[in-house]
Amino acid sequence: MSRKDDPLGVTQSIKFNTRLKAIDSPEDIPANWIGSPIADLIGSHNFGQKIEVTGEPRMLISTCIEFRYHPAVPSQYAYVIRRASGRLIGSEFALVYALSRGVKHVVLIAHNDCGMTKVTQHKPAMIATLVEQGWDSERAEEFVAMHAGRYHIEDEVDSLKREFYRLKRLFKNVEIAPLFVSLSSNRLHVPNWYLDFVSKPDLGNANESVPAEEYLMLP
Template identity: 35%
Template structure:
């Protein structure tokens, strides 16, 4: 089981994140302790597109890629760009509780009907669209996905610090996921 660590004070941050952009992210968002000015990004944040996730970070501090579930599998060129050209040395993977990408197949009817009603699609096209893409984006559970995605990215980018984090939509804080 993965341990979830609430960050209310600097001392709550794991040592491996001390003096890194991950620490700066947690101090800024959770505690409001960063007033530095940045001229270039130090961090890449991969996070869910959910509108309930709003970060409190300084301008120019991070590149941000938002996608369903925080899934970066289909954004690897952008990740590589942030590392190679942008010079970032750390990636924060931020999932959140109550994510719509968990058990996505259960939302098929709502998804299809929404495309028909809101976008003017015919039902057959909407169903095909869902069935072609839902398996690519569905996740089993938020924490498990974050940890597996972090492990996958560590293999691809071995010199980059990668931190799985979870945004709690109930208190709007970012928690550390301590991997097994």
């Protein structure tokens, strides 16, 4: 499927079209990913290429619980962590485990129309759900209020960037690839900010906006 066949895709959207780069041919894959499992993953999603498995874990994929998306990888290929919004916050131990098993590539896959950008509007229904499950209404409100702040993201591309920088600071020698899937086409895109990062790797200023509790005091 080409970009033109995907009128609802992120490259046609006002919110994302200037912030993501489409990968329409293998030449569009960033050079630092060529020959790596990251390029194989992109080939599977965007060009229908078959992924060969070796029986060894090749990467860790972290993505959202989103029901409209499923990573296009065969079994015996990747560790997969799925959490609301796709951030690894709270799953760092699992990431360390995957690294200790020989994984050298981590892929973060964000997506458009993420429910975690709408947590505030979902709060009343979530509280009602807990009450239906027999929870005391005050305890239900407290629970939702406590977790909503942690899970809520303002913007899918910015949240991906923030998580990328946080993880780069925690895990300095692992290749981390931020990708963005368009739900309507299942195609992967590269955020433009990552292309800037690759041309001039610098964790300096971006790190300063990450609060210490997000990387020094893991949940």
